[in-house]
């Protein structure tokens with residue numbers, strides 16, 4: 001029985017995307033099927049023009065990743081949310097996707113499935129943990145079984161947060177996170193896939 005992992009992320013500049021791809025590698029290594037989906041932009045072109053490269057980066061990602069849909073919640077055994085920090089909390093673009101899921105929520109389609117979250121920031125103390133944690137109440141309301149990273153793997157003693165993987169772009173526009181950050185994301189992907197597989201068996 002295959003385990004299906006939906007990674008629904010928003011990224012404007014690629015840092016969250018990089019983590020999402022590493023998390024997907026981990027889930028794939030665990031034998032899961034993975035869908036990487038980028039939530040669409042909701043701000044106007046005048047905002048996207050404020051920083052050189054934003055519009056191009058968004059267009060590149062939109063060509064690579066479909067938008068996440070409500071129907072995919074049926075398919076998914078795990079839903080993993082990834083967001084850049086916006087003042088210490090989830091980005092409006094990802095929240096807009098989540099807010100489109102009320103119908104699936106009412107129908108109990110999240111119940112007993114695995115949920116997990118990760119984030120990217122500008123600086124190391126710029127709100128990684130609060131951003132990931134801002135997704136925890138949402139996952140609880142949806143009825144997901146929250147899968148934190150914890151300290152259940154040696155990679156967690158070198159990077160990440162116990163709540164989810166993290167990368168900081170360190171003042172750069174384009175980030176290439178160190179491998180220690182990506183290792184945490186891969187581990188998170190493996191862990192989420194394992195837990196989601198076990199929960200799927202329980203749901204029958």
Ligand SMILES: Cc1cc2nc3c(=O)[nH]c(=O)nc-3n(C[C@H](O)[C@H](O)[C@H](O)COP(=O)(O)O)c2cc1C
Nearest residue numbers: 011012013014015016084085087120121122123126
């Ligand atoms: C409106 C806005 C608010 C932001 N707030 C913060 C913040 O509070 N702390 C921080 O470290 N970075 C903040 N950032 C920066 C992004 O979260 C950071 O660059 C992130 O790595 C971008 O991820 P992405 O490359 O996936 O888009 C903010 C960016 C924007 C546009």
